[in-house]
Amino acid sequence: MTLDGTQLQDQFEHTIERDQRIEPRDWVPEGYRKTMIRQIAQHAHSEIIGMQPEGNWITRAPSLRRKAILLAKVQDEAGHGLYLYSAAATLGADRADLTDKLITGRQKYSSIFNYPTLTFADVGVIGWLVDGAAICNQVPLCRSSYGPYARAMIRICKEESFHQRQGYELLMTMMKGTPQQREMVQEAVNRWWWPSLMMFGPPDADSPNTAQSMAWKVKRHTNDELRQRFVDMSVPQAEALGVTFPDPLLKWNAARGHYDFGPVDWDEFKNVLKGNGPCNTQRIAHRRRAHEDGAWVREAAVAHAKKKERE
Amino acid sequence: MSDLTAEGGHGAVPLEGVPAAPGPIKHDWPLYEVFVRGKRGLNHVHVGSLHAADDVMALHHARDLYTRRNEGVSIWVVRAADITASSPDEKDPFFAPSGDKVYRHPTFYDIPEDVPHI
Numbered sequence: 441m442t443l444d445g446t447q448l449q450d451q452f453e454h455t456i457e458r459d460q461r462i463e464p465r466d467w468v469p470e471g472y473r474k475t476m477i478r479q480i481a482q483h484a485h486s487e488i489i490g491m492q493p494e495g496n497w498i499t500r501a502p503s504l505r506r507k508a509i510l511l512a513k514v515q516d517e518a519g520h521g522l523y524l525y526s527a528a529a530t531l532g533a534d535r536a537d538l539t540d541k542l543i544t545g546r547q548k549y550s551s552i553f554n555y556p557t558l559t560f561a562d563v564g565v566i567g568w569l570v571d572g573a574a575i576c577n578q579v580p581l582c583r584s585s586y587g588p589y590a591r592a593m594i595r596i597c598k599e600e601s602f603h604q605r606q607g608y609e610l611l612m613t614m615m616k617g618t619p620q621q622r623e624m625v626q627e628a629v630n631r632w633w634w635p636s637l638m639m640f641g642p643p644d645a646d647s648p649n650t651a652q653s654m655a656w657k658v659k660r661h662t663n664d665e666l667r668q669r670f671v672d673m674s675v676p677q678a679e680a681l682g683v684t685f686p687d688p689l690l691k692w693n694a695a696r697g698h699y700d701f702g703p704v705d706w707d708e709f710k711n712v713l714k715g716n717g718p719c720n721t722q723r724i725a726h727r728r729r730a731h732e733d734g735a736w737v738r739e740a741a742v743a744h745a746k747k748k749e750r751e
Numbered sequence: 752m753s754d755l756t757a758e759g760g761h762g763a764v765p766l767e768g769v770p771a772a773p774g775p776i777k778h779d780w781p782l783y784e785v786f787v788r789g790k791r792g793l794n795h796v797h798v799g800s801l802h803a804a805d806d807v808m809a810l811h812h813a814r815d816l817y818t819r820r821n822e823g824v825s826i827w828v829v830r831a832a833d834i835t836a837s838s839p840d841e842k843d844p845f846f847a848p849s850g851d852k853v854y855r856h857p858t859f860y861d862i863p864e865d866v867p868h869i
Contacts, residue, residue: 463839465836465838465839466839467839473773474771474772475771477771477772477773478766478769478771481771482764482769483761483764486761486762486764487761490761512819515819516819519815519816519819522801522816523799523816526799526800526801527799529782529800530800531773532773533773533774534773534774534775534776534777535802536777536779537774537775537776537777538774540774540777541770541774546769546770547769547770548764548765548769549761549764550761550762550763550764551762551763551764552761552762553761573762574761574762577761577762588799591799592799599820638762638763639761639762639763640762640763641762641763642763649766663763709763713763713764713765738779738780738804739779741780741804741805741808742779742780742804744804744805745804745805745808748805
């Protein structure tokens with residue numbers, strides 16, 4: 441017995457309503473498939489490109505301990521990218537094709553990775569704020585209606601916790617150092633605070649796709665809700681660390697039970713997404729070079745496997 | 752600003768003008784599914800997939816990708832093309848043989864409360 445179109449649609453909606461998961465090979469509306477491929481692919485690209493800002497400091501980490509930690513963290517980002525490409529593959533997307541779409545600029549990655557890491561303090565701030573913002577985004581995605589994505593997010597969230605804590609610990613260590621080191625931390629915080637808030641995307645009023653994504657349960661909270669949650673979490677952490685955020689309007693609002701904060705510069709955000717951030721060109725060029733330089737390895741491995749099969 | 756959102760875990764990315772249909776299959780390495788035994792006494796459980804040129808490489812990649820924090824004591828890899836699966840379209844008829852056999856469950860049988868250990 442094969443189900444007709446209406447029955448398939450009903451079955452899909454019923455599964456979502458009951459908060460059950462959609463699994464590979466289930467019938468899904470074309471819009472859902474496209475949304476999930478785009479969301480998972482661009483998330484995967486973000487993880488892969490996200491290796492670069494911190495990878496920049498591996499050879500110059502100040503101690504063997506910090507180098508080992510940073511290597512493990514960057515390796516995790518590669519792993520996260522691969523879990524996600526694997527989840528995208530269950531929807532019929534091909535990883536090599538997705539890589540092609542990334543290095544030709546047709547698919548994007550999070551704007552945050554187009555900012556440079558000028559000092560080693562940036563490594564700590566990325567762990568604390570950028571990964572902290574990512575965790576705010578990612579924890580609700582562990583309940584995404586698309587099963588393979590939700591499962592990948594559960595693995596990723598477990599590992600992100602290490603990322604955030606190592607960053608914060610790195611900064612605590614620097615804050616116990618010289619005045620110059622403390623200044624480096626404050627400057628890095630000043631550089632990354634606003635881009636971190638931009639990670640949550642435009643205000644809800646300017647995010648018309650949120651409603652459909654929430655109905656499909658592939659997004660669980662709005663951009664503004666998540667941004668507020670992140671601000672509320674971060675302020676006491678900054679106080680404990682002994683740094684301030686570069687926002688004169690940031691203050692506790694007892695009536696709301698939340699911190700108020702100043703307006704985000706969305707023009708900067710749009711500009712970076714358009715490709716005009718400090719590192720856009722460099723990030724893609726590096727990814728392309730790594731992919732192209734590795735082509736002979738991929739071909740040699742196939743030739744070797746074919747030869748073994750014949751033997 | 753309708754073409755932007757915070758979709759995905761790492762923050763805001765563009766939505767519109769981004770190709771999202773499944774593209775052509777270009778990969779040069781076959782797809783493998785990975786199963787990991789978390790610890791002795793547990794079954795192997797499916798954890799995800801990866802690409803590798805051959806079986807041995809698939810095992811090594813699976814170790815590096817899925818067991819970076821002692822998540823496993825044993826790994827199986829199998830080419831995705833070699834897996835035969837039931838079709839989700841016919842899930843009801845396919846599983847019908849067990850659907851109407853409630854007498855296979857212990858709760859089907861009424862036993863008086865005062866009968867011990869049963």
